[in-house]
Amino acid sequence: xxxxxxxxxxxxxxxxxxxxxxxxxxxxxxxxxxxxxxxxxxxxxxxxxxxxxxxxxxxxxxxxxxxxxxxxxxxxxxxxxxxxxxxxxxxxxxxxxxxxxxxxxxxxxxxxxxxxxxxxxxxxxxxxxxxxxxxxxxxxxxxxxxxxxxxxxxxxxxxxxxxxxxxxxxxxxxxxxxxxxxxxxxxxxxxxxxxxxxxxxxxxxxxxxxxxxxxxxxxxxxxxxxxxxxxxxxxxxxxxxxxxxxxxxxxxxxxxxxxxxxx
Amino acid sequence: xxxxxxxxxxxxxxxxxxxxxxxxxxxxxxxxxxxxxxxxxxxxxxxxxxxxxxxxxxxxxxxxxxxxxxxxxxxxxxxxxxxxxxxxxxxxxxxxxxxxxxxxxxxxxxxxxxxxxxxxxxxxxxxxxxxxxxxxxxxxxxxxxxxxxxxxxxxxxxxxxxxxxxxxxxxxxxxxxxxxxxxxxxxxxxxxxxxxxxxxxxxxxxxxxxxxxxxxxxxxxxxxxxxxxxxxxxxxxxxxxxxxxxxxxxxxxxxxxxxxxxx
DNA sequence: CCTGGTTATATAAAATTTTATATAGCGTTT
DNA sequence: AAACGCTATATAAAATTTTATATAACCAGG
Numbered sequence: 003x004x005x006x007x008x009x010x011x012x013x014x015x016x017x018x019x020x021x022x023x024x025x026x027x028x029x030x031x032x033x034x035x036x037x038x039x040x041x042x043x044x045x046x047x048x049x050x051x052x053x054x055x056x057x058x059x060x061x062x063x064x065x066x067x068x069x070x071x072x073x074x075x076x077x078x079x080x081x082x083x084x085x086x087x088x089x090x091x092x093x094x095x096x097x098x099x100x101x102x103x104x105x106x107x108x109x110x111x112x113x114x115x116x117x118x119x120x121x122x123x124x125x126x127x128x129x130x131x132x133x134x135x136x137x138x139x140x141x142x143x144x145x146x147x148x149x150x151x152x153x154x155x156x157x158x159x160x161x162x163x164x165x166x167x168x169x170x171x172x173x174x175x176x177x178x179x180x181x182x183x184x185x186x187x188x189x190x191x192x193x194x195x196x197x198x199x200x201x202x203x204x205x206x207x208x209x210x211x212x213x214x215x216x217x218x219x220x221x222x223x224x225x226x227x228x229x230x231x232x233x234x235x236x237x238x239x240x241x242x243x244x245x246x247x248x249x250x251x252x253x254x255x256x257x258x259x260x261x262x263x264x265x
Numbered sequence: 266x267x268x269x270x271x272x273x274x275x276x277x278x279x280x281x282x283x284x285x286x287x288x289x290x291x292x293x294x295x296x297x298x299x300x301x302x303x304x305x306x307x308x309x310x311x312x313x314x315x316x317x318x319x320x321x322x323x324x325x326x327x328x329x330x331x332x333x334x335x336x337x338x339x340x341x342x343x344x345x346x347x348x349x350x351x352x353x354x355x356x357x358x359x360x361x362x363x364x365x366x367x368x369x370x371x372x373x374x375x376x377x378x379x380x381x382x383x384x385x386x387x388x389x390x391x392x393x394x395x396x397x398x399x400x401x402x403x404x405x406x407x408x409x410x411x412x413x414x415x416x417x418x419x420x421x422x423x424x425x426x427x428x429x430x431x432x433x434x435x436x437x438x439x440x441x442x443x444x445x446x447x448x449x450x451x452x453x454x455x456x457x458x459x460x461x462x463x464x465x466x467x468x469x470x471x472x473x474x475x476x477x478x479x480x481x482x483x484x485x486x487x488x489x490x491x492x493x494x495x496x497x498x499x500x501x502x503x504x505x506x507x508x509x510x511x512x513x514x515x516x517x518x519x520x521x522x523x524x525x526x527x528x
Numbered sequence: 529c530c531t532g533g534t535t536a537t538a539t540a541a542a543a544t545t546t547t548a549t550a551t552a553g554c555g556t557t558t
Numbered sequence: 559a560a561a562c563g564c565t566a567t568a569t570a571a572a573a574t575t576t577t578a579t580a581t582a583a584c585c586a587g588g
Contacts, residue, residue: 038564078564265386
């Protein structure tokens with residue numbers, strides 16, 4: 003379904019800005035007067051004049067400066083503040099359009115605002131974005147260790163500075179997004195003994211390989227079909243070859259995890 | 266100014282969902298019938314019935330399932346799809362509220378959608394977020410080298426995989442956000458000779474020091490007052506002491522830069 | 529088979545929003 | 559001093575939205 007977004011901003015229960023007023027403001031800017039702007043926007047002069055007076059009053063400072071008399075009888079122009087509001091409105095609409103697109107994606111969890119925002123079009127070069135909740139905080143070490151319980155039940159650890167933990171207002175139960183760059187993810191057979199006890203270890207099965215010029219991309223399905231992506235360099239000694247369907251363990255260091263959270 | 270956000274979704278020029286209809290849907294869920302829901306929402310029964318029929322028709326599948334007759338005369342309940350739409354609407358409103366808050370921040374550039382989105386409440390443990398435009402792409406190396414021109418004129422480089430560059434649809438002129446973790450930024454006197462030619466080198470002046478238990482936070486003002494933050498461990502050999510106002514150079518490795526972009 | 533409270537539907541009335549129209553005042557230009 | 563084309567303001571008319579009211583149909587349960 004094609005959805006158009008109409009955004010209205012109210013203050014004290016009265017419309018401050020709505021689509022119709024925005025169209026009017028645009029036409030006033032274009033035409034240089036309220037009367038011509040009203041005609042161009044397809045509304046009556048009274049409607050236009052009332053709208054302008056109302057907006058100016060609600061904002062406390064004018065969006066439209068008006069002059070009576072003079073050459074051409076006077077006229078009206080947008081103030082810098084009026085121009086700024088048009089910009090803001092345009093931006094808010096674009097953001098809402100991204101949000102609507104994100105929300106129509108069946109994969110996003112509607113229970114999680116973070117899930118929507120993280121898929122709202124902000125792509126990072128960090129390939130893996132895992133959503134979970136803070137399960138434990140260890141403020142004792144030099145690097146603050148954060149345990150994050152993913153939605154599929156897996157547990158991962160992130161090392162961040164104590165200062166960052168404070169800044170993100172991390173606390174048990176808070177929802178976080180863990181960013182892990184694909185080149186930092188290493189793969190091994192699931193049966194292999196742990197070599198680095200400190201590493202995160204996520205078990206899954208190989209579901210796809212994409213061969214590139216310099217890197218091979220391995221797509222792994224974790225528990226609950228949570229996707230994970232690893233990039234393995236083809237330069238240097240040839241990697242162990244894995245087969246589709248094979249159970250694997252994906253490893254990455256806690257200090258390479260970036261956490262993101264809302265507010 | 267306190268702004269309330271009213272969101273309306275239209276399709277084919279007709280209202281699909283608007284605040285009044287949302288209030289109605291909520292009350293129908295609460296009350297178990299259209300007539301009681303209408304009363305609770307403060308609208309007439311005809312208005313409510315028309316709205317429900319209209320929404321069901323526009324969506325192509327029912328938001329509200331209705332039954333006539335039976336014990337209690339029948340009733341109406343939200344379908345799963347109806348519940349989902351309520352969730353979506355709630356989320357969209359929250360996102361828009363974040364956007365409105367971000368946009369009221371005088372610091373954000375209204376010319377840049379990316380600037381707004383990046384400040385829309387998504388905090389990362391990567392302390393430095395620098396906005397700029399791609400100036401050059403070097404697709405030849407193993408690691409794709411991306412040159413980013415910041416708004417203040419500075420130039421930085423990021424090493425990312427060729428695959429990521431494709432995924433982000435990087436091209437000259439595209440706006441990007443560079444994430445750099447504060448612990449990865451190293452400081453030196455501005456006069457000091459470059460030790461690692463590959464590193465990014467940004468010149469600025471020290472404007473503040475925040476002493477912590479394990480890390481000292483140095484705040485640097487780059488050209489155009491662009492802020493940069495470096496964390497220096499207090500463990501190990503004591504760092505050179507810098508003075509407020511002193512010109513410094515901040516260095517960080519290109520492969521530690523994460524790029525983010527929209528779409 | 530009757531009752532109750534609902535859905536379903538239609539029509540008229542009321543309320544609200546928007547337009548149409550008219551007129552006064554303004555200040556530069558001719 | 560007159561003309562011009564606008565702002566500023568008011569009032570009535572028109573259009574649209576919403577409510578009020580009425581009535582038929584529905585169907586499990588007493």
